[in-house]
Amino acid sequence: MTTIAEPRSYQVITYGCQMNVHDSERIAGLLEAAGYVRAPEGVQADVVVFNTCAVRENADNRLYGNLGHLRPVKLAHPGLQIAVGGCMAQKDKDIVLARAPWVDVVFGTHNIGSLPVLLERARSLAASQIEIEEALTRFPSTLPTRREAAHAGWVSISVGCNNTCTYCIVPALRGREVDRRPGDVLAEIQLLVDEGVQEVTLLGQNVNTYGVEFGDREAFSKLLRACGRIDGLERVRFTSPHPAAFTDDVIAAMAETPNVMPSLHMPLQSGSDRVLSAMRRSYRADRFLGIIERVRAAIPDAAITTDIIVGFPGETEADFAETLRVVEASRFAAAFTFQYSIRPGTPAATMPDQVPKQVVQERYERLVDLVGEIAWAENRTFEGRTVEVLFAAGEGRKDAATNRLSGRARDNRLVHVAIPEGAERPRPGDLADVEITYAAPHHLNADAGPTNLRRTRGGDAWAAQQAAAAEPDAPRPAAVRLGLPTRT
Ligand code: SAH
Numbered sequence: 496m497t498t499i500a501e502p503r504s505y506q507v508i509t510y511g512c513q514m515n516v517h518d519s520e521r522i523a524g525l526l527e528a529a530g531y532v533r534a535p536e537g538v539q540a541d542v543v544v545f546n547t548c549a550v551r552e553n554a555d556n557r558l559y560g561n562l563g564h565l566r567p568v569k570l571a572h573p574g575l576q577i578a579v580g581g582c583m584a585q586k587d588k589d590i591v592l593a594r595a596p597w598v599d600v601v602f603g604t605h606n607i608g609s610l611p612v613l614l615e616r617a618r619s620l621a622a623s624q625i626e627i628e629e630a631l632t633r634f635p636s637t638l639p640t641r642r643e644a645a646h647a648g649w650v651s652i653s654v655g656c657n658n659t660c661t662y663c664i665v666p667a668l669r670g671r672e673v674d675r676r677p678g679d680v681l682a683e684i685q686l687l688v689d690e691g692v693q694e695v696t697l698l699g700q701n702v703n704t705y706g707v708e709f710g711d712r713e714a715f716s717k718l719l720r721a722c723g724r725i726d727g728l729e730r731v732r733f734t735s736p737h738p739a740a741f742t743d744d745v746i747a748a749m750a751e752t753p754n755v756m757p758s759l760h761m762p763l764q765s766g767s768d769r770v771l772s773a774m775r776r777s778y779r780a781d782r783f784l785g786i787i788e789r790v791r792a793a794i795p796d797a798a799i800t801t802d803i804i805v806g807f808p809g810e811t812e813a814d815f816a817e818t819l820r821v822v823e824a825s826r827f828a829a830a831f832t833f834q835y836s837i838r839p840g841t842p843a844a845t846m847p848d849q850v851p852k853q854v855v856q857e858r859y860e861r862l863v864d865l866v867g868e869i870a871w872a873e874n875r876t877f878e879g880r881t882v883e884v885l886f887a888a889g890e891g892r893k894d895a896a897t898n899r900l901s902g903r904a905r906d907n908r909l910v911h912v913a914i915p916e917g918a919e920r921p922r923p924g925d926l927a928d929v930e931i932t933y934a935a936p937h938h939l940n941a942d943a944g945p946t947n948l949r950r951t952r953g954g955d956a957w958a959a960q961q962a963a964a965a966e967p968d969a970p971r972p973a974a975v976r977l978g979l980p981t982r983t
């Protein structure tokens with residue numbers, strides 16, 4: 496009598512930036528193509544993959560804490576395999592195995608495609624496997640993918656970064672910038688749209704240098720305009736642009752392409768010219784403010800967000816005051832604020848005048864207060880206004896309890912929309928207009944519910960995905976795709 500083995504289940508735990516979120520979709524796609532199934536919520540998976548981040552020290556600590564928790568689980572669950580990939584794996588190489596020898600596979604940021612083979616090899620040889628390549632040999636878009644959302648998709652336009660910001664570990668882990676050809680990017684977007692995707696986010700560490708590799712300085716603005724010509728593509732976003740390389744053709748393309756959303760995430764890092772220079776960020780505060788002024792002139796309703804580092808080595812109170820001044824002047828809709836974290840191997844790690852922890856903490860709190868105050872004041876200007884919301888799946892856990900659904904306005908503001916008793920429920924991917932009744936610092940509420948609800952192809956794609964998940968024998972939903980033909 497033969498028995499059919501149950502397929503092995505997997506879980507992917509992701510830390511870090513959108514690149515990692517997107518890489519995790521590829522990890523999931525690869526595992527599904529190799530016959531693994533996603534572990535249901537609350538059930539111990541047979542394979543646990545950590546896709547790690549190394550941008551700040553607390554990311555390191557979190558990984559080793561989690562690996563420690565899994566050790567007894569592994570003893571109790573024979574056959575459990577643990578894989579560690581992403582930026583920490585790339586950075587720590589064999590240290591991961593030295594600190595956590597119960598890990599089965601360590602794979603680098605350029606080795607995602609090898610994961611299924613490495614897992615298999617670790618099982619048959621009963622020995623940990625490690626594969627870390629220094630450079631990218633194949634663009635990851637050639638790999639299968641399992642998208643998290645039916646109506647939205649990430650699209651990498653480049654990987655790696657040629658900048659040398661003195662605090663940053665990313666270039667050492669992701670390598671030099673590799674640009675994907677525009678034809679390949681557009682082909683992938685078209686494919687996504689054909690599958691029901693309405694919103695894409697173009698990803699790169701530095702999107703405005705897109706094209707350096709193939710010699711077209713205006714490649715990014717041309718790409719935005721080309722996105723504008725794709726029928727059915729409702730919303731286009733991108734992250735992140737670098738202020739030094741931000742040219743006016745990008746502002747014009749944003750303003751003149753209706754499906755490019757009025758939102759811009761542009762990292763400031765510091766408002767002090769002295770600190771920017773020590774960070775080797777080659778723009779100055781005036782240039783940053785100039786870009787914001789031109790963006791606002793061309794796109795008056797643009798919401799601008801940023802990243803700021805507090806306590807870079809040598810930062811004085813006067814330098815910090817400059818950061819506060821630029822924050823005041825920029826009127827950010829939101830800012831991600833970080834305490835400077837030493838990354839061994841980066842130039843800033845050995846700079847003199849590291850700022851004491853309590854000084855950093857105190858400045859950090861003042862910055863967070865100011866950022867929150869401005870974000871709240873900006874949000875309050877929306878009370879009474881009507882905005883278009885694209886509904887998302889599961890943003891905000893309180894929504895279920897309060898009978899609200901969440902979505903994003905065109906400018907990317909988070910909106911919680913009350914759904915009146917008996918009213919038609921929007922699906923993730925559907926669009927509606929809502930009147931803002933209340934503004935909080937980090938979200939908006941629309942308590943009167945949606946009007947002008949548009950059931951979209953994105954919503955249909957979501958419904959199809961749900962149906963497929965409930966019926967295991969149904970054809971594979973479009974969100975699971977087995978690779979794309981593209982050049983490296
Ligand atoms: N490529 C992106 C940023 C990637 S890292 C860009 O340049 O826009 C995301 C953010 O982490 C950075 O913008 C920076 O604010 C923060 N960051 C990077 N290294 C850091 C460090 N050593 N300490 C604290 N924050 C850091």
Ligand code: SF4
Pocket residue numbers: 656657658659660663664665666700701737
């Ligand atoms: Fe890091 Fe600077 Fe490159 Fe961003 S631009 S990834 S901060 S080196």
Ligand code: F3S
Pocket residue numbers: 510511512513514515547548549550581582665668669
């Ligand atoms: Fe972290 Fe790597 Fe992204 S270090 S922020 S996951 S590129």
